[in-house]
Amino acid sequence: MAVCVRQSRNSIINHVKAKMGLLGLTCLSSSMPSLNNDHRTLSAASLAKDLRNQNSVLENKPILYRTRRFDSTKPHQRSGVQSNVANSQFLDFPGGKVAFTSEMRFISESPKERIPCYRVLDDDGQLIEGGINVGKEIAVKMYSDMATLQTMDTIFYDAQRQGRISFYLTTIGEEAINIASAAALTIDDFVVPQYREPGVLLWRGFTLEQFANQCFSNRGDDCRGRQMPIHYGSKKLNYLTVASTIASQLPHAVGVAYSLKMDGKDACAVTYFGDGGSSEGDFHAALNFAAVTEAPVLFICRNNGWAISTPTSDQFRSDGIVVRGEAYGVRSIRVDGNDTLALYSAVRTAREMAICEQRPILIEAMTYRVGHHSTSDDSTKYRPVDEIELWRSARDPITRFRKWIESNGWWSSEAESELRSNVRKQLLDAIQVAERTEKPPLVDMFTDVYDAVPSNLSEQEKWLRETIKIHPQDYPSDFPL
Amino acid sequence: MVMSTSLRRCGRRLVFSVFNNREFSTTCQGSKVIQHHEQLQETGKSLNLCSAINQALHIALETDPRSYVFGEDVSFGGVFRCTKGLAEKFGKKRVFNTPLCEQGIVGFGIGLAAMDNRAIAEIQFADYIFPAFDQIVNEAAKFRYRSGNQFNCGGLTIRTPYGAVGHGGHYHSQSPEAFFCHVPGIKVVVPRSPREAKGLLLSCIRDTNPVIFFEPKWLYRLAVEEVPEHDYMLPLSEAEVIREGSDITLVGWGAQLSIMEQACFDAEKEGISCELIDLKTLIPWDKETVETSVRKTGRLLISHEAPVTGGFGAEISASIVERCFLRLEAPVARICGLDTPFPLVFEPFYIPTKNKIVDAIKATVNY
Numbered sequence: 084m085a086v087c088v089r090q091s092r093n094s095i096i097n098h099v100k101a102k103m104g105l106l107g108l109t110c111l112s113s114s115m116p117s118l119n120n121d122h123r124t125l126s127a128a129s130l131a132k133d134l135r136n137q138n139s140v141l142e143n144k145p146i147l148y149r150t151r152r153f154d155s156t157k158p159h160q161r162s163g164v165q166s167n168v169a170n171s172q173f174l175d176f177p178g179g180k181v182a183f184t185s186e187m188r189f190i191s192e193s194p195k196e197r198i199p200c201y202r203v204l205d206d207d208g209q210l211i212e213g214g215i216n217v218g219k220e221i222a223v224k225m226y227s228d229m230a231t232l233q234t235m236d237t238i239f240y241d242a243q244r245q246g247r248i249s250f251y252l253t254t255i256g257e258e259a260i261n262i263a264s265a266a267a268l269t270i271d272d273f274v275v276p277q278y279r280e281p282g283v284l285l286w287r288g289f290t291l292e293q294f295a296n297q298c299f300s301n302r303g304d305d306c307r308g309r310q311m312p313i314h315y316g317s318k319k320l321n322y323l324t325v326a327s328t329i330a331s332q333l334p335h336a337v338g339v340a341y342s343l344k345m346d347g348k349d350a351c352a353v354t355y356f357g358d359g360g361s362s363e364g365d366f367h368a369a370l371n372f373a374a375v376t377e378a379p380v381l382f383i384c385r386n387n388g389w390a391i392s393t394p395t396s397d398q399f400r401s402d403g404i405v406v407r408g409e410a411y412g413v414r415s416i417r418v419d420g421n422d423t424l425a426l427y428s429a430v431r432t433a434r435e436m437a438i439c440e441q442r443p444i445l446i447e448a449m450t451y452r453v454g455h456h457s458t459s460d461d462s463t464k465y466r467p468v469d470e471i472e473l474w475r476s477a478r479d480p481i482t483r484f485r486k487w488i489e490s491n492g493w494w495s496s497e498a499e500s501e502l503r504s505n506v507r508k509q510l511l512d513a514i515q516v517a518e519r520t521e522k523p524p525l526v527d528m529f530t531d532v533y534d535a536v537p538s539n540l541s542e543q544e545k546w547l548r549e550t551i552k553i554h555p556q557d558y559p560s561d562f563p564l
Numbered sequence: 565m566v567m568s569t570s571l572r573r574c575g576r577r578l579v580f581s582v583f584n585n586r587e588f589s590t591t592c593q594g595s596k597v598i599q600h601h602e603q604l605q606e607t608g609k610s611l612n613l614c615s616a617i618n619q620a621l622h623i624a625l626e627t628d629p630r631s632y633v634f635g636e637d638v639s640f641g642g643v644f645r646c647t648k649g650l651a652e653k654f655g656k657k658r659v660f661n662t663p664l665c666e667q668g669i670v671g672f673g674i675g676l677a678a679m680d681n682r683a684i685a686e687i688q689f690a691d692y693i694f695p696a697f698d699q700i701v702n703e704a705a706k707f708r709y710r711s712g713n714q715f716n717c718g719g720l721t722i723r724t725p726y727g728a729v730g731h732g733g734h735y736h737s738q739s740p741e742a743f744f745c746h747v748p749g750i751k752v753v754v755p756r757s758p759r760e761a762k763g764l765l766l767s768c769i770r771d772t773n774p775v776i777f778f779e780p781k782w783l784y785r786l787a788v789e790e791v792p793e794h795d796y797m798l799p800l801s802e803a804e805v806i807r808e809g810s811d812i813t814l815v816g817w818g819a820q821l822s823i824m825e826q827a828c829f830d831a832e833k834e835g836i837s838c839e840l841i842d843l844k845t846l847i848p849w850d851k852e853t854v855e856t857s858v859r860k861t862g863r864l865l866i867s868h869e870a871p872v873t874g875g876f877g878a879e880i881s882a883s884i885v886e887r888c889f890l891r892l893e894a895p896v897a898r899i900c901g902l903d904t905p906f907p908l909v910f911e912p913f914y915i916p917t918k919n920k921i922v923d924a925i926k927a928t929v930n931y
Contacts, residue, residue, distance in 0.1 A: 249731035249908075300909040308909030311733035327735035328692065329664060362663035364695060390664050392640045397661040465640040528910040532903070539873060543902045547913055554919040558912055 148414060150442075153179035197402045200449050201429055202419035206478070208486025215424050219493050224286075225266050225423055226488050227502055229258040229481045232282045234506045235291065236454070239298055242514060243312075243458045248298045250312045254279050256453030259423045259480035260385050262286055264353070264448075267430035271350035273343065274322045275336035277329070278313055279385060280355045287320040291510050295517035302520055302563075307527040330360035333369035333382065337443075340378035344441055351379040351437040359390025361404050367411075373443035374412040381433050382413070382445045385420065387452035392465040405447040413443045420448030421480035424487070451478065524563040525551075597767070597797045608792040614784040616758035616791045617646045617723070620765040621684065623795045625654045628682055631769070633659045635669055635686030635723075643688060644725060644784055670696035670722060674704050674774075677719035682769055690726035690778060691735045697743070704774040705749030718772035723765070725781035726754075727819050727869055728915055733908035739818075739870040739901070744776050745847045745879065751775040752846040753800060754818035757783070759791045763798030764844060771800060780819035787822075803850035805857065809839035811929050812863035815854055815880055817843045820867050820916065827921035836929050846876055854880065855887050862893040863928050867916050872900035894931035897924040 155177045173180040203215045217225075236253040243251040254261055261282025268274075274283050281294065296303030298312040306316055306324060316324025323339075326332065336354030343350050360366055361384060373380050384404040388395055401407065408415025414436065418429045426448060433444040451474035455462045462471070476482075488494040525548075529540045536544075551558050611619065624631050633650055639661040641648035651659040662669050666687055673683035687693045693700075700722070708716040728737045744752050751773050755761035761779065768775040780787075806821070807828055816824045821842055828838040839857050843849055858864050864884055866877035881896040899916040907914055 309734070309905070309907045311731070311736070311908055314733070327733070359664035362665040362668070364665065364667050390636075391643060392637045393661045393664065397639070398663050459643070522909055525910070525913065528902075528904060528907050528913060532905065539903050543872075547902070550920055550923065551913075553923065554917075557917055557919055562910075562913075 150414075150440075155179060192400070194402060194406070198405050198417045200417045200419050201425050202422045203424040203428065204422045204483055204487055206483065208483045208490070210424075210487070215428050217424060217427060219491070221266060222488050222491070223493055225262050225427070226481070226484055226494060228262045228265075228282060228285050229423070229484065230499075230502055231291075231506045232258050232261060232285055233481055234503060235281075235285075235294060235510060238507070238510045238514065239294075239312075240454075240458065242298070247514070247518060248312050249300075250458055251298065252278060252313045252457040253454035254282060256451050256474055256478075256480070257385055257387060257420065258282060259426055259484065260355075260383070260420050260448045260450060263423045263426035264355075264383055264430045267427050267434060268353060269350065270321060271348065272321070272434065273336075273339050273350065273352045274320075275332045275339060275352055275354040276322060276325055277332060277355045277357065277360065278325045278327065279357070281313065281315060283355075284315055284317060284320060284322050287317075287322065289315065289317060289320060289322075290513075291506075292513045292516070293317075295510070295513040296520065299514075299517040299520070300522065301517055302523050303517065304523070307531070308523045309527075330356055330363035330365040330369075332356075333360070333365050334372060336380050336382070337369050337372045337376065337378050340373065340380035340437075340443070341376050344377070344379055349438060351381055351434055353381045353383065353434075355383045355385060357390060358384065358386040358388065358395050358398055358404065359393060360384075361407065362390075362398055370407065370411040370413055370443070370445065377441050378443055379437040379441050380443045381430065381437055382443065383430070384445070384447045385450055386447050387420075387450045389452050389456070389462070389466065391456045391460060392462070394466075403447055403449075405445065408445040413445050415445035415447065417447045417449065420450030421478055421483060423480060423484040450480075453479075522559070522562045597799055607790045608794075609790065610788055611758045611791040612783075612785050613755075613758045613761050613780070613787045614644060614646050616762040617765055617779065618648055618650075619791065619793070620762045620769075621647060621650055622653070623766060624682065624684060624769045625650065625658060627795060630680065631658070631682035631684060632676060633684045633686070634662050634672070636662060636664055636688045638662075638686055642686065644781060646723075646779075646784075647686065666692055666694075666696040667699050670699040670704065670720075673720045673722070674699060674707065674717040677717040677774070678707065678715055680719065682719045683717075683721070684769055685720065685722045687722060687724040689736055689781075690724040690740050691738045693722075693724055693740060693776075696722075700744065700750065700774075700776070701747050705747045707749075707774070709749060716772070717774050720774040721765075721768045721771075722774075722776045724776065724778060725784070726778040727780050727782055728906070728911060729782050730911065731908065732906070732911075734905050737906040737911070739778075739868065741776075741778055741846055741868075742870055742874060742876045745876050749774070751800060751848070752778070753844060754778045754780070754846065755844070756780070756806075756818055756821045756842050757787050758789050760798060760842075760844070762791055763796050764800070766795065767797040767800050770797065775800075778818065782819045783822075798844075801845045801848050801850055803844060803853040804842045805839060805853065806842050807838065807840040809837035809861065811837045811861055812865060812925055813839045813841060813854065813857040813861045814921075814925075815841045815843055815864065815866045815877075816868060817846065820869055823916065823918050824867055824921060826918045827925060830918065830922045831925045834926070836925060838925060843880075849880075851883055851887070854884060858884050858888045859891050862891055863931075864888075864892070865897040865899065865921065865924055865928060867899045867921055869901045869915060871903045872898050873903050875900050894928045897928045899924050 173182055203211060205211055232254055236255050239251045240253055242248050257279060261280050265283040265286035270287060276283065297306065297315050300308035314325040316322060333354055333356060336352040340352035343352060386403055390398055405415045405417040416429055419425050429446060433446055437444050453471060453475045485494060529536055529544045532540060551564065621633055625633065633647060637643055638647040638659060639651045639656065669685050669687065673685040676683040687696065704717050704720055726739050741752055741754065744750060753764055753768050753775055755764045765777055768777045814824050824840055828840055831838050839861055841854060841857060866880050868875055868877055877898045877900055881898065884896060899921045901916065902914050
């Protein structure tokens, strides 16, 4: 039980741990060989109270989590049972003990009720009873970054339509998941993204110029123009470089988390994926590995209803993603993905649990992909336009959060127009500069295949340079040779 | 009925071929295998490669009630629109979306095929076939061999778009055919044009071995030609000399052939006569056609988009050197992709361009 012996350097975590009397008690009891004693319990409310100090108050009813490890029973512990085999009430097997029953009962494929969705703000941006409090500074930054992300998406999308960049993929409708989850983390938490989470980078300080440089594949792109637009990455910001593949990043996040655990870091790994990604083998591998290795990793699923054209009804028949957690021994929660405050508090609580208890947490954020899958897609071919419009307007997470910050007196129409026009201007400038900036030098094609350029690539580079000299007309002119 | 109709439409020059060695609910006796020495001379509607594939899938589903088409997003027509109209016509029990899981798609297809069905699976991009690598290499390829031919999954055909399109970067551009050419038990087929695509795809679907059919996505809309409307098949493992010449043999497949053809035109202007061969099936490949050509020309150039090292060009080169060593007048040339991941912004530098090929033709002829 690593959580009991870990020394945390983070005062918040120490504080949380101090409040976890139950946790300490059950860790002690977990060594006792009994079916009923291997529970550990943790109150979410105790964590939430701690978050109050960080401008965050959750008023959840206390929830006790049962954490069982189904340890094998050793032969010497079985002696009592062996003497009374006929009356044995438990099946004693290498995976532990399970009770016998004379009732033949199949477990239902569906629960009686669907897992409810945690929310804090109602559709109109008003706090639901009890509610939560987030300080002005963080709330305004969350709002500003969501609005910035939305504006960035609009402008880059248009740039692609104008043929200025080759590809783009928006986050429209999922800004809250991007920004609120980022806000709930610290910069030390290592992000292993899919491709619809640029807002996490934005929150961490990736500049609009950096976004533009990547999308224009110019010399300013840290990834040297090798990947399609939106495949961002930043070592400095602890944000692993995006790949187009689906769910292949999820096991990486577990490995990252295990490293953080072994290094005793007050940080977790955070990885994102979609409803479609949950079908890949890597998703299942990752959840299982995370549970078994007790890795501090947050799996954040953006269940946006559509994997390109495939609706969730063709993707799975479970109650979404959240229920997969229990099957793997991973604690999980379903959250309203368009409720900024609910996401912020859920991710924050999940993070503390992941680090304090050294365990994975699965968060299913219910949302909607308002944009097309990408600029290569026209989603009106396979889904109703009024469905898209409903989510674009009435369920827009940004509008909803704006209502709340406005009701607190923290935001105004003036602030709104100033922000939007500033961001717009900054973006248009960034795009103009990025477009004029020269491409990466040719040598960048050959570096980084390995740590050093091997002889076959040196030969190929030499040959290519000779070919370019002979046929300069075949090659774009804006590459430094 | 469909078969007899198509048989009547069958031109006299097309050879009727018995194709009943597979125990499906229907055999394909009605469709024609066009022998390699014959030309597919019938005309039809002008179709692009995407529509030709769509037409082949319509015919496959129509001629065998035990055939199925499935994969990610195929219900609405697929991201490239190759499966358009199929779900509407044949129902969602036979044409359906799968969960987003390539290993699931291929594994499911193997099981379906093992029960005497034609399983036509789509992997959305060849770049995403790798989660299914285990199913292809360890399952599909060995299914027949390991069971002493008690079981086979010959009804499996995996369709997948491959190759450069100008802006695909690492994960929408790759040509991974060579990985699969290293696996005894599966066939690898790549068409060069709409007409070829239709006939070859129908052959792959009806072949009694698992096949990976790589579709040149660059040509989906770009390549347009007249495609006979009826049900016809083009033979597998038969290469085709698509341009005769005497000075050098060029071997390629798929989209690269159009680049190679342009190189042939340019070389001709300089008095070099090039013979161009479309290999079509990469394994088991038609060594004899290539050998015969090289015995005539004494020179060989192979071109593919995949990285040169370990590409299928290496296998062709080795085999021809074994067979024609004394006849060769110059080293075998390979003009291929470079040994880097497919690099988005450097694509114009990476790809085997026409002029790279022309230069290599000249160097080889003047060796």
